[in-house]
Amino acid sequence: MKRWLFLVLGLVLTGLGIVGAFVPLMPTTIFLILAAACFTHSSPRLEAWLLDHARFGPTLRAWRENGAIPPRAKALACAGMAFGFLVFFAVVHPGLPLALGVGAALAACAAFVLSRPSGPAAS
Incomplete structure (x- = not known):
């Protein structure tokens, strides 16, 4: 049950992050950081997809590894x-x-x- 909750929450947060990439003043990165954290507990495949994403992956990895913001x-x-x-x-x-x-x-x-x-x- 907990795994499914994290999976659904991760998918919702990913969707919000994608919307934020196109809507001015709506954040993207924070939603994707939270989505990656949810996927850590539910879907290693989706977590890897986010962390390896060409556009968002470097920022997510920098945050995860160093708490860094470009x-x-x-x-x-x-x-x-x-x-x-x-x-x-x-x-x-x-x-x-x-x-x-x-x-x-x-x-x-x-x-x-x-x-x-x-x-x-x-x-």
Whole structure:
């Protein structure tokens, strides 16, 4: 039962990751990192497929081996968070406490992304 749950969750996360590759502001890599973790517990074949994928495999392996995020991915992630905050601010017109809270949460996420090594040589 546990194996099937991880398999279904991995497939759903893979689907979300694929959608994220085409939809602006929707993340891709985090869904695929989580999918690979699910496949570790359910399907070594699907895990290998993700890790060996020509487009996503190198990033997934870098994360798994070193907790690394490539510089381009860091820049895109931080730019996406900043753009998302600007859209939020323009559409919602939040009060100061909400704007500060959302801004602080996004700043904490950006700080985490920027704190990660950029590759094997940086770890």
